[in-house]
Amino acid sequence: MIIAGIDVGVENTKVVIIDDKKVVGCAAVSTGGVERPTQIRKAYEMALSAAGISEKDVGAVIATGRGKFDVDFVSGRVTETIAATFAARFLYPDATSVMSVGADETLAATIGKERLVGEYVANQKCTAALGTFLKFLAKRLGVALEECKPEAKDAGEINEGCVVFSELDALSLINDGAKPEAVMASAINATAIRAATVMNDLTIPKNERPILIGGLAKNAAFVSALEKVLGFKFIIPENPEFCGAIGAAVSGGKVA
Amino acid sequence: MDFKKLIAERHEYAQKWKERTGGKVLGWFEPYFPEEIAYAAGVLPVRIIAQHEPDALSDKWIYGACYPVKDMTNQFLLGRMDYIDGLVNVEGCQWIFNAYEVITNNKPDMFKHYLFLPDYTESKTSKDVLKSELLVFKTKLEEWTGNKITDAALDNAIDIYNKNRTLLRRICELRRADNPVILGSEYMDMLLANQVMDKAQMNGILEKFIEELESREPGKDMIRLMLIGSETWDSNLEKLIESLGGNVVIDELDNGTSYFWDNIFPQKDRMMAVGLRYLGRPRQPIKESNWRRRPAHIAALAEDYHIDGAIIAKQIYCHPHGTDNYEVWKLLRERNIPYHYFERDMFVPNDETTLRVEAFLNTVRAGITRLAGWHNTVEI
Amino acid sequence: MVKEYGKWPEFSQVSKEIDWKGAKLIAAGVDVGTTSAQAAILCDGKLFGYANIHAGVDFEKTAKDVIALAMEGSGMAAKDIGIISATGFAKKNVKFASKTFDEIHCHAKGARFMFGPEVRTVVDMGGQTVKAIRLFEWDRVRDFMLNDKCATGSGRNIEVLCAQLHQDITEIGSKSLETEKDPEPVSTTCWAFAGTETLGLFGRPEYRSEKLSEAEIYASHLFAIAWRVIGIIGRLSPLDVGEISVDGGLAFTGGLAKNPGITARIERELGVAAAKSDIDPMLAGAIGAALLSV
Numbered sequence: 001m002i003i004a005g006i007d008v009g010v011e012n013t014k015v016v017i018i019d020d021k022k023v024v025g026c027a028a029v030s031t032g033g034v035e036r037p038t039q040i041r042k043a044y045e046m047a048l049s050a051a052g053i054s055e056k057d058v059g060a061v062i063a064t065g066r067g068k069f070d071v072d073f074v075s076g077r078v079t080e081t082i083a084a085t086f087a088a089r090f091l092y093p094d095a096t097s098v099m100s101v102g103a104d105e106t107l108a109a110t111i112g113k114e115r116l117v118g119e120y121v122a123n124q125k126c127t128a129a130l131g132t133f134l135k136f137l138a139k140r141l142g143v144a145l146e147e148c149k150p151e152a153k154d155a156g157e158i159n160e161g162c163v164v165f166s167e168l169d170a171l172s173l174i175n176d177g178a179k180p181e182a183v184m185a186s187a188i189n190a191t192a193i194r195a196a197t198v199m200n201d202l203t204i205p206k207n208e209r210p211i212l213i214g215g216l217a218k219n220a221a222f223v224s225a226l227e228k229v230l231g232f233k234f235i236i237p238e239n240p241e242f243c244g245a246i247g248a249a250v251s252g253g254k255v256a
Numbered sequence: 257m258d259f260k261k262l263i264a265e266r267h268e269y270a271q272k273w274k275e276r277t278g279g280k281v282l283g284w285f286e287p288y289f290p291e292e293i294a295y296a297a298g299v300l301p302v303r304i305i306a307q308h309e310p311d312a313l314s315d316k317w318i319y320g321a322c323y324p325v326k327d328m329t330n331q332f333l334l335g336r337m338d339y340i341d342g343l344v345n346v347e348g349c350q351w352i353f354n355a356y357e358v359i360t361n362n363k364p365d366m367f368k369h370y371l372f373l374p375d376y377t378e379s380k381t382s383k384d385v386l387k388s389e390l391l392v393f394k395t396k397l398e399e400w401t402g403n404k405i406t407d408a409a410l411d412n413a414i415d416i417y418n419k420n421r422t423l424l425r426r427i428c429e430l431r432r433a434d435n436p437v438i439l440g441s442e443y444m445d446m447l448l449a450n451q452v453m454d455k456a457q458m459n460g461i462l463e464k465f466i467e468e469l470e471s472r473e474p475g476k477d478m479i480r481l482m483l484i485g486s487e488t489w490d491s492n493l494e495k496l497i498e499s500l501g502g503n504v505v506i507d508e509l510d511n512g513t514s515y516f517w518d519n520i521f522p523q524k525d526r527m528m529a530v531g532l533r534y535l536g537r538p539r540q541p542i543k544e545s546n547w548r549r550r551p552a553h554i555a556a557l558a559e560d561y562h563i564d565g566a567i568i569a570k571q572i573y574c575h576p577h578g579t580d581n582y583e584v585w586k587l588l589r590e591r592n593i594p595y596h597y598f599e600r601d602m603f604v605p606n607d608e609t610t611l612r613v614e615a616f617l618n619t620v621r622a623g624i625t626r627l628a629g630w631h632n633t634v635e636i
Numbered sequence: 637m638v639k640e641y642g643k644w645p646e647f648s649q650v651s652k653e654i655d656w657k658g659a660k661l662i663a664a665g666v667d668v669g670t671t672s673a674q675a676a677i678l679c680d681g682k683l684f685g686y687a688n689i690h691a692g693v694d695f696e697k698t699a700k701d702v703i704a705l706a707m708e709g710s711g712m713a714a715k716d717i718g719i720i721s722a723t724g725f726a727k728k729n730v731k732f733a734s735k736t737f738d739e740i741h742c743h744a745k746g747a748r749f750m751f752g753p754e755v756r757t758v759v760d761m762g763g764q765t766v767k768a769i770r771l772f773e774w775d776r777v778r779d780f781m782l783n784d785k786c787a788t789g790s791g792r793n794i795e796v797l798c799a800q801l802h803q804d805i806t807e808i809g810s811k812s813l814e815t816e817k818d819p820e821p822v823s824t825t826c827w828a829f830a831g832t833e834t835l836g837l838f839g840r841p842e843y844r845s846e847k848l849s850e851a852e853i854y855a856s857h858l859f860a861i862a863w864r865v866i867g868i869i870g871r872l873s874p875l876d877v878g879e880i881s882v883d884g885g886l887a888f889t890g891g892l893a894k895n896p897g898i899t900a901r902i903e904r905e906l907g908v909a910a911a912k913s914d915i916d917p918m919l920a921g922a923i924g925a926a927l928l929s930v
Contacts, residue, residue: 010800010835033801034850036838069839104832124319128832136796141693160310161323163828164789165601168764171670172607175726180693190310197315229312572785589873597871599784607725608765612782615740619777 001059002051005249006044006074007083007242008067010132011103012215013040015047016245017058021090025051026242036070044073064248066104078251080244081120085111087247088211091237097205099198099234100244101216101226103131106195108203108210119202126162127194131216133163137170137187141180148184150224155182160190185221192225199230209235213243257465259445263305266452271339273300273454280341280367280401285328285356287487287515288346288373288540290390290530292417295455296409297397303451303511304328304337306489317358321351322573323601324489332359342367342400344393347375348542349576367400369393376545377535386531394527410526420455421516423462427469428513431505432561435474440483440504441494447512448491478503479617479624482563484554484584485600486571487511493569493600496610502617506561508554514538542576550580551587558593565620566595567613594620642795642805644672644891647916648687650710654679664706664717665926666699666733667742667919668726671763671792672891673698675706676922677717681930685710686919695726699733721929723921725764737928739921740780743889744769746924751887751911759869759902760920761892763791766865770872779873786826787864791891793827797834797857809897812854818901819852821860830860854897861892862901869906884911889920 002024007014009031017025027046032039048055063071064083071077078086080100088098089111099108106127110118123130138145155178158169166187173183195216209232216222217240227233237243262269270281282299284291291301306324314329331337343366345356353370360368372389374382394405424447430437446465450458479502483494487510494504507513520533539550558566566588570577581597588595596616600609656662659679666675669691677685687705692698699722703714722730723742730736739760747758748771758769766783783790798805822837823829834857842848886908888899894917903910915923 033803033835034838035802066835067839069841069844104835125829125832126319126826129828132796132800136799157308157310159601160312161315161326162786162826164793164826165785167792168608168670168788169606171725171764174693175607175695175729177729193310193312193315196312200316594779596780598782601785608782608785608788611725611739611765615738615777615780618738618741619780622776 002053002057003249003252004044004047004058004061005083005245005247006040006061006063006065006068006071007244007248008036008040008063008065008070009103009215009244010066010129011135012241013043013065013067014242014245015043016242016249017047017051017053018246018249019051021250023246025049025053026239026245028241031067036067037072040067040071060252062248062251064244076252078248080105081107081109081117081122082251083244083247084213085109085117085247086251087213087243089116090246090250091243092211092235095211095235096208097203097210099203099210099212100214101130101195101212101222102214102244103135104129106130106198108198110203110205121198121200121203123195123198127197129163130191130195131214133166134187134191134216134222137167138184141170141174141184143180143184145184145219148181148188148219148221150221152185152221153182154185154189155179156186158186158190160193166190188219188221189225192222192229195226196229205232209233212236213240215241217241257446257461257468259442259449262449262453263445266302266305267336267339269453270300270302274339281339282342282344282367283337283340284344284346285352286346286348287510288348288534288543289344289371290393290534292410292413292520292530293390293394293405294344294397295416296405296413297401298403299397299401300454302340305448305452307331308490314358318351318354320573321354322486322571324487324571325351325355329355329358333362340366342369344369344371346371347373348540351573351575369396373534373543375543377539377543378545382535383528383531386535387525387527390527390531407526411522414520414522414526414529416455416459418519419459420450420462421519423459423466424450424516426466427462428506430469433474435477436503436505437469437472437475439475439494439498440481440507441491441498443504444488444491444494444507444512447515448489451511451515475503479620480505480562480564482554482558482561482566483507483509483512483569484566485509485569486574486577493609497567497613497617500610500614500617501621502613504567505563506557508538508557510540513557514540540576541580544580547580547583551583554584555587555591558591563593564624565616566593567616568595568597569600570597572599572601594623640799641802642797642799643690644688644805644894644918646687646689648685648705648708650685650707651683654682654684656684656710656712656716659684661718661930662712662716663926663930664703664720665742665922665924665929666703666720666722666730667724667739667921667925668695668699668702668722668730669724669763669921670726671795672918673702673724674919674922675699675702676919676926677703677706677712678923678926681927683915683923685712686916686922688916688918691726695729696731698726699730719929721925723925735929737925740767740769741777742921742924742928743767744771744777744924745775745927746920746922747887747889748775749923749927750889750913750915750917750920752884754884755887755911756885757869757872758887758889758920759865760890761791761865761888761898762890763795764789766790766868768865768869768872781868781871783864783868787868789827790861790864793831794861794892794895797831800835801838803854806894808854809858809895811851812858812897813900814851815849815855818859819848819856821863822856824860824863830857858895858897859901862898862905865898866902866905869902884909887911887913889917891918893917
């Protein structure tokens with residue numbers, strides 16, 4: 001059966017078409033706020049044409065992400081944690097834990113033997129919107145976020161407790177003459193510290209490397225800062241931003 | 257005297273002290289901790305000082321507390337304070353209690369003690385309650401250290417601490433001069449260093465420092481300010497104020513002048529003598545139950561030190577401070593003392609705080625006749 | 637070019653009536669903020685040219701650019717300006733300025749220039765900070781309050797929200813007023829929480845079933861910000877009895893002053909009508925800096 005997974009994030013909507021455990025098409029568009037329903041439709045149609053199939057060939061459509069309720073043509077919806085664990089299990093059958101860092105949400109979950117989701121921790125309120133913060137700060141500083149180098153020299157510490165304070169601290173560093181790239185490195189370090197808080201005693205992996213998914217997993221500088229804070233390495237799948245959609249599709253709408 | 261160096265080297269200092277004396281180090285957070293009793297047991301009491309760095313480890317334990325509390329926890333979890341053998345929490349700030357619990361649960365070998373000190377300090381029975389609590393603390397210290405706390409040892413400790421407080425007060429009185437020889441930032445550094453040192457040794461340092469101060473030339477004419485608010489862990493705010501033409505000539509901070517304002521009046525019942533001093537010292541807002549003592553104390557300081565304005569700096573998320581906003585604001589308004597209230601973070605000075613202080617000093621300066629003709633007075 | 641939903645458009649103008657060549661003193665003020673920068677050029681105390689641009693990361697260049705824009709087309713050059721003064725977040729980086737002034741005094745001075753001498757309370761709402769200033773009857777600042785740290789970035793927050801929602805910042809305010817009754821505000825503690833909450837409202841069943849309109853969502857967001865600003869105004873030392881109710885005694889400056897969704901709500905809650913001016917409220921800081929230098 002052909003299944004479509006749709007992950008409607010705060011920033012981007014990702015669609016994946018899966019045919020017999022193989023990804024046959026995918027597409028991503030900007031979620032576009034109030035234009036969300038149109039954008040979702042657009043992404044879905046792009047993915048269908050990439051897969052070379054038409055809508056009636058699709059057996060099921062499963063949605064996930066912050067905007068999952070805006071997808072009105074679904075056969076099921078799953079929460080982000082379920083999608084993340086399904087994706088990790090699908091891509092790496094031996095995986096025992098997964099962490100996801102996106103525009104708005106950060107979460108970590110262990111993958112159990114009987115129950116798919118063992119323990120899970122989602123970000124606290126103050127740790128929300130890490131991806132959005134980095135995106136808008138990079139824009140303000142005129143720095144390309146994708147081009148930030150791992151282990152780049154930073155400009156000093158900035159507040160790691162709150163995104164609102166961080167931005168003012170970052171601009172203060174610029175005001176004191178720091179280079180935008182260095183300030184961005186400081187911001188990435190602060191973001192990594194914030195993201196690391198979801199790895200607590202329940203979710204921290206004992207022996208093996210966890211899987212890291214979500215949009216920020218694409219950013220080498222962020223990943224290296226996160227690994228430094230946590231003291232272990234991650235396994236990062238190809239196209240980590242599509243993992244939520246993949247997870248939704250392979251879950252088939254089941255919750256465990 | 258390089259007090260900043262003493263603060264920076266406090267970890268090495270305590271470790272050397274342990275090697276030299278074979279004694280134990282006891283950490284404390286709140287200036288309501290009766291250091292004299294610990295000192296009499298041959299223990300070095302040191303204040304835990306928060307610093308300024310990202311707290312990677314504390315976040316999963318403590319969420320939503322003030323920054324210093326998270327940082328102190330972080331430093332313990334990082335293992336930087338492993339030389340500290342015990343921790344005491346005095347009834348008061350609940351964030352500090354939070355840090356105390358997290359630290360002692362993560363470091364189970366530590367000596368831990370929760371010392372109850374009544375919030376209603378003026379109650380008729382408070383002194384007896386505190387005395388019995390101090391006796392419990394004394395017994396626990398004796399068990400832990402194996403040293404008997406004799407009356408002679410207590411008298412000696414009280415003498416040393418009284419002398420220490422007297423010396424600090426002597427230096428504080430120098431700030432009443434029109435052009436004080438000591439700036440607020442240096443004074444705060446001295447107080448912080450004092451809180452992590454063996455007081456017998458610190459007294460010697462302070463005596464030398466007084467000699468140095470008495471030979472100093474008078475300072476510049478600056479805007480005289482009073483600093484009110486949460487405890488501090490550094491002198492950054494004072495430094496920032498000085499860079500903009502103001503000088504903190506007096507503070508009403510829990511770890512500032514309130515730390516040493518009153519001495520112990522000796523009596524045969526030593527625990528009662530110690531207890532009365534801690535009940536009677538200038539109130540921290542959480543120990544202020546009738547809102548007469550603290551405003552009166554602030555008013556007296558404002559008069560004695562001839563302040564031109566007051567800065568109320570509350571640590572962000574600090575819960576004891578903030579309960580007193582109404583009373584303190586009212587008091588300052590009634591006396592026509594200009595003031596500025598704000599929430600500070602560990603991350604000062606930053607540009608926003610600079611703007612606050614600069615604008616406040618400009619508003620105050622415009623009303624001070626003795627400073628007429630000041631080069632950049634802003635008259636809008 | 638991607639549309640910039642979250643930014644107020646850049647603008648500039650030079651007066652045709654004033655002959656700058658005949659002016660005794662030309663004073664320029666530049667206000668370099670975290671988000672945008674403004675310049676005002678005054679000829680003998682009269683507003684001659686002004687400009688507003690988005691701030692870059694090189695604050696000194698931003699200041700130069702905005703001053704150049706404020707005199708563009710008039711034939712005036714930098715050497716014709718008698719005195720340049722700077723204010724704003726990045727004032728220390730405007731090294732070519734001969735004087736710098738704090739933002740509080742600049743906004744107070746600028747507001748009295750723009751809104752008249754009756755102004756007793758000035759509320760500046762910018763990209764990062766909200767400042768409430770109380771003035772004496774004569775020209776002196778009596779008290780001021782800045783937002784506490786958690787209310788930092790209210791302007792910036794609306795910018796980000798508009799960009800995420802693809803909603804034009806110039807329209808969000810008037811759209812929010814299309815509601816009959818304001819719904820409950822979103823989080824008034826923190827702008828990051830408020831933003832997350834507002835985005836979440838668009839995913840709620842009430843919104844999809846059209847029980848909650850787009851206008852109501854904007855209303856609950858802007859009401860939260862207005863509420864916070866009212867709190868800051870309320871902390872100022874009180875006016876004498878009766879003064880608060882004087883229309884024209886309250887003036888708004890800064891970028892958020894151009895958002896009726898915020899100003900109308902503050903006026904409604906305080907029960908006063910704010911003073912009006914023909915000059916763009918974003919310029920108050922720059923005008924104040926220029927006036928203070930002479």
